[in-house]
Amino acid sequence: MFPLLRLGPFLVQLPGLALLAGVWAGLSLAEKQAVRLKLNASDIYHLVFYGLVAGIVGARLAYAARYLNAYLANPISLLALTPTTLWPAAGLVIGLAAGALVGWRKRLPLRPTLDALAPGLAAFLVALGVAHFLSGDAFGASAKLPWSLYLWDDYRHPSQVYEIVAALTILVTIWKRPVGRPGDGTGFLLVVALSAGARIFLEAFRGDSVVWPGGFRAAQIVGLVVLATALWLLKNWGRTSAPEPMSAQETPMTGGRR
Numbered sequence: 001m002f003p004l005l006r007l008g009p010f011l012v013q014l015p016g017l018a019l020l021a022g023v024w025a026g027l028s029l030a031e032k033q034a035v036r037l038k039l040n041a042s043d044i045y046h047l048v049f050y051g052l053v054a055g056i057v058g059a060r061l062a063y064a065a066r067y068l069n070a071y072l073a074n075p076i077s078l079l080a081l082t083p084t085t086l087w088p089a090a091g092l093v094i095g096l097a098a099g100a101l102v103g104w105r106k107r108l109p110l111r112p113t114l115d116a117l118a119p120g121l122a123a124f125l126v127a128l129g130v131a132h133f134l135s136g137d138a139f140g141a142s143a144k145l146p147w148s149l150y151l152w153d154d155y156r157h158p159s160q161v162y163e164i165v166a167a168l169t170i171l172v173t174i175w176k177r178p179v180g181r182p183g184d185g186t187g188f189l190l191v192v193a194l195s196a197g198a199r200i201f202l203e204a205f206r207g208d209s210v211v212w213p214g215g216f217r218a219a220q221i222v223g224l225v226v227l228a229t230a231l232w233l234l235k236n237w238g239r240t241s242a243p244e245p246m247s248a249q250e251t252p253m254t255g256g257r258r
Contacts, residue, residue: 139152
């Protein structure tokens with residue numbers, strides 16, 4: 001809807017700018033949360049940074065592998081700043097693997113680290129909704145309502161606005177930390193559970209859903225699996241006590257000073 005902004009001779013891609021702002025805000029919140037949990041904020045920063053870089057590069061290379069002949073004919077197009085030429089699923093897996101490797105090498109404790117990342121993830125989801133609104137992606141199903149948006153030659157649910165509102169609600173909820181003890185991992189699981197639940201509900205208003213045989217929406221099926229997994233972990237993690245968050249100078253192996 002507002003994909004580009006002209007600044008003199010330059011065209012700025014607003015959706016990409018929104019995502020960059022989300023990354024910055026997410027990193028800032030994650031670092032602040034790391035300090036609260038007595039983790040090394042620099043280690044958290046490196047975990048997120050290298051995870052993002054690996055995820056973006058992996059998503060581009062995975063997309064290129066799917067259309068290998070086109071990229072062999074024009075290899076320089078690998079460097080194009082085009083978000084649509086990414087394979088998000090592959091990038092997510094590769095990014096998570098890279099982040100996990102950094103966390104293992106930095107000897108970051110699992111549950112406190114996840115809780116440190118929770119508000120940053122929630123903030124990024126807000127930015128993702130804004131990016132969808134600016135680009136017109138994740139558009140809504142046809143609907144003539146007082147608040148409908150005219151997009152792609154039809155009146156539609158403002159599904160991107162629904163997404164932003166849901167993400168903001170999740171961010172406020174997790175920032176107040178209503179469940180569990182700080183550092184026990186339940187904050188991160190709460191973000192995942194609420195995000196999955198929101199996606200299951202909001203998918204009914206989307207007009208671009210991938211529909212599997214039998215009329216099942218793919219995002220809702222995946223969301224149900226993620227929600228069930230997060231709730232199961234919340235239940236079981238709540239029965240066990242998480243290790244106390246360590247100071248930034250302690251290691252998880254010995255508890256001693258570096």
